Amino acid sequence: MNTAHQAGSGVISADMLLAIGALALPAIVYLIAAQRCHRQPRGWNHWRTASFIVGLIILGMALRPSTSDSFQDHMLGHLLLGMFAPLALVLGAPMTLALRTTPASVAKPLVHLLRSRPARITTHPAVLLIATVGGLAALYFTPLFTLTERHGALHMVVHAHFFVGGYLFAWMIAGPDPGPDRPSVRMRLAVLGLAILGHAVIAQLLYAGLFVAVDAPPDELRAGGTLMYYWGDIAEILLALALLLTCVRTTGDSALARGHETTRVVAAVRDRTRAVSDCRRSATPVRQVERAGRSRFANPPDRWRDR
Numbered sequence: 001m002n003t004a005h006q007a008g009s010g011v012i013s014a015d016m017l018l019a020i021g022a023l024a025l026p027a028i029v030y031l032i033a034a035q036r037c038h039r040q041p042r043g044w045n046h047w048r049t050a051s052f053i054v055g056l057i058i059l060g061m062a063l064r065p066s067t068s069d070s071f072q073d074h075m076l077g078h079l080l081l082g083m084f085a086p087l088a089l090v091l092g093a094p095m096t097l098a099l100r101t102t103p104a105s106v107a108k109p110l111v112h113l114l115r116s117r118p119a120r121i122t123t124h125p126a127v128l129l130i131a132t133v134g135g136l137a138a139l140y141f142t143p144l145f146t147l148t149e150r151h152g153a154l155h156m157v158v159h160a161h162f163f164v165g166g167y168l169f170a171w172m173i174a175g176p177d178p179g180p181d182r183p184s185v186r187m188r189l190a191v192l193g194l195a196i197l198g199h200a201v202i203a204q205l206l207y208a209g210l211f212v213a214v215d216a217p218p219d220e221l222r223a224g225g226t227l228m229y230y231w232g233d234i235a236e237i238l239l240a241l242a243l244l245l246t247c248v249r250t251t252g253d254s255a256l257a258r259g260h261e262t263t264r265v266v267a268a269v270r271d272r273t274r275a276v277s278d279c280r281r282s283a284t285p286v287r288q289v290e291r292a293g294r295s296r297f298a299n300p301p302d303r304w305r306d307r
Contacts, residue, residue: 019063023056030094033101044097048176052092058085059163071216075224076231082132082162083170083235090170091242095177111178120180123172125191131165133198140206145214169195174242185247192243196236203229 030052037044062080095114099107113119121127139145139158148155171177173188182188205211207225209218216224 020060023060026094027053027056030092030097033097036101037097040100042100044100048092048097051088052094055085055088055090055092058088071214071220072223072227075227078162079227079231079235081159082166083232084238086163086166087170087235087239087242090167090175090177093176095179099178114179123168123180123182125172125183125187128165128169128172129191129194129198131161132169133195133202135161135165136199136202140202141211141213143213170239170242173239174246176246185243188243189240192236192240196233199232199236200229203232 031049034044034049058080062077062085095110099110102110135158139148144158148158171179172182173192183191203225205225206214206228207222209221212221214221
């Protein structure tokens, strides 16, 4: 099935070892940054660290199946590479960690990049939906799959496309990192529903062997379609749960912030009323008390300026 892989199995093993070694570098950088951030007053969530490390492990696991001659192993590798690993890495919030631990000279260009027009276009829901679902259709229903078997560089480009597209799609749906303006929750749910529908249609066409441009035995096509159908559903359910948890946390943080602000305003009004009441029994001018009350609103604590 894969003559390019059979001809260069030794080279592939060396490439795999190099890729696995390369995965250790972001793990080390992330752990050092997380430790630095943990010492800060805001701290760092250990679950994010665990999620990022798990994502790198899944990414390493995806290397061997995705270079196998079996179409079933190929499908498993693409599922790990394009759905499970990106979701775990996104939930690790690496961009948030980078913005908290890098100096301003590095953080400001990152913020400008995240707010740039190319970033907005790249992370648009329609673009990501076409890149993920359309990329799968192009791979399995056009001669692209055969070309990737013959040209190793094209094979790597396709893998990079699946990973980057899956990462940006997972971020757009439920990522905690900052970035361009994301659509509403309803829009994200609608996009996720369309992605689920597209994956299901492609999986069933693979299972039935209809319009498929993949040179593989029918039993391998059925096994690959089954993997895509059920494992893809699992990944999409996890993504929907991540969206739900993100929305709950955002709502809770907003409510908590509003509660703190309301408490502060009520306390200021109460203190001012008490001061006015006291001044009536003393010689303190009322205007002086009013100026003192206004100063409390004009000079909020530092924790409110950071909001």
